[in-house]
Amino acid sequence: MLRPYRQLLAVPHLASLLVWSVLARLHGTGTSIALTFLVVAWTDSYALAGLVMGALTVGNGASGPWRGRMADRTSAPRLIVISALCYFAGLVVLVALPASVWYAAPVIAFLTGLSTPPATQVVRGAFTRIENAQARTAAYGAEATLFELTFMLGPVLTAFAVGVLGPRWALGLVAVVALVANLAFAVVLRRAGMDKPVPRPVLPAGTRRRSVLATPGLALALAASLFLVMAFTMVDLAIVALGRELNMPTVAGALIAVWAVGSLAGGLIAGGLPGQPRPALRMALVGVGMAALIPVLPPVLDPTSPVLIGLILAIGGLAIAPTISAGNQRIGDLAPPDRAAEAVGWLASFTTTGGALAAPLAGWLLDRFGPAAAAAGGAVVMVFATALMARSVTVVRRTAPAADQREPQVPKAV
Structure with a gap:
């Protein structure tokens, strides 16, 4: 490992x-x-x-x-x-x-x-x-x-x-x-010698450079990241609302910290696993972790147990950092070498949009139905994230079967 x-x-x-x-x-x-x-x-x-x-x-x-x-x-x-x-x-x-x-x-x-x-x-x-x-x-x-x-x-x-x-x-x-x-x-x-950009390929005369979003599979992977951030935001707000309902704001902070600790542990473990990551599978596991919260949150289970919720968050959190890293790597592998940073810039725009969309939706679910509904919304959103990432992989395999394969050689420099 x-x-x-x-x-x-x-x-x-x-x-x-x-x-x-x-x-x-x-x-x-x-x-x-x-x-x-x-x-x-x-x-x-x-x-x-x-x-x-x-x-x-x-x-x-x-x-x-x-x-x-x-x-x-x-x-x-x-x-x-x-x-x-x-x-x-x-x-x-x-x-x-x-x-x-x-x-x-x-x-x-x-x-x-x-x-x-x-x-x-x-x-x-x-x-x-x-x-x-x-x-x-x-x-x-x-x-x-x-x-x-x-x-x-x-x-x-x-x-x-x-x-x-x-x-x-x-x-x-x-x-x-x-x-x-x-x-x-x-x-x-x-x-590190990174004061010069990667050379850009010379295009034939009269050819316009396409948007990096036109790269096969990239827009789908970015959209999957948008839904991933939406789901995280909705569950975050569900936990905050739970602390407010219990009249114990510190409980919300502790639960979010437990979620983060699970993510840290999962990231360290996943980074050392052999083979290439499967981002769609990891997104599906995140969705399962969010769905597991539904039965233990109000109003489904009321009164609820913060200890039980913390246990589920710790286990579900194991998939978070691995999923984020796999999605980031997928976007980096899909982007042309001379436009990798631009693709990551688009990732910032997509994820910012995801957070902005999730906040009012989660607020409406919390007001109408309670924390369990916001967690359910996050789980549903993860279905879309998983489907988009899986579709991204399928599109790339069909258009360029070896587009993201590289020789396993130890590099001399970054």
Whole structure:
């Protein structure tokens, strides 16, 4: 089981790229929490805080493909540095903004989101250059697992900073962390020799370059990821609603943490398994885990047992990180080598859309029927995700049977 990880560590610079790419994204969850507290302190309104955070998220999602395209065509370290400086400047403006002009915050947040450093696009584009199939799988698995840690540590550390320093200084601290981590990531990229993009193939005269979404199977895999994020969002909200119904918000936090711990364990195990991942099968397992929650949530089981729910979440969570890593790898394998970062940018747009669609749908189910209905909605959505991913595999096999096969050779560099 450890062999793929040993192969991963044998690739020069890959371990440092992986670690620093995760640290370069640690600010994501911290920004949302610190900014929410800051806007609530200004306006005493969570609705207005949601408006500002929505603007930041929309900016990030809308510019994902563009930032990925730039990463494919220009120097990745230079792009990281420029975008990190712009992102830092946007957060500093929000920190310095007087409470009396809070209405400017959505515009500033949107512009800040547009300049989010494309660490995700860059590092996953680097993964596609790994020729050894097992090392490539381990890289995606390790990235998904480490990224889970940012969702566990980011909110905790930021909430602590808000409590000690206040929301304004906490947001300033997040800005500094984002800048420093991304500048360090840019240095690692340059040392790894990734300051030049992958050469683009020369097209015949008069031929227009098609959208990367026209790549066989890619749009289907991206749509599957959209539904996957929808399902995660719906179950998250179901757990939060359960904590509210029990009048024990800490229970919701503990259950989500248990879910994340299961995901971490599953990611570490799956990354070391032999053979290539089967993303459709893994998505089906995620759906089964969500369906298992239905009988133990209100109003189906009322009163319910948080211990029983936690056990089901821990077991079901084992499939989460493996599914995310398999989906990411599938998208990377489908994308043309010179447009891998752009494909990952589209993934950001699709997943952002999935979260935006899931929130009102889950809210309606929770209001009408309760937490069990939201979990059922997540399970149903996973049926669509599984079908789309399976269809993506079928389309590629029919159009190019060996399109995603690579020689299992240990590469000399990333």
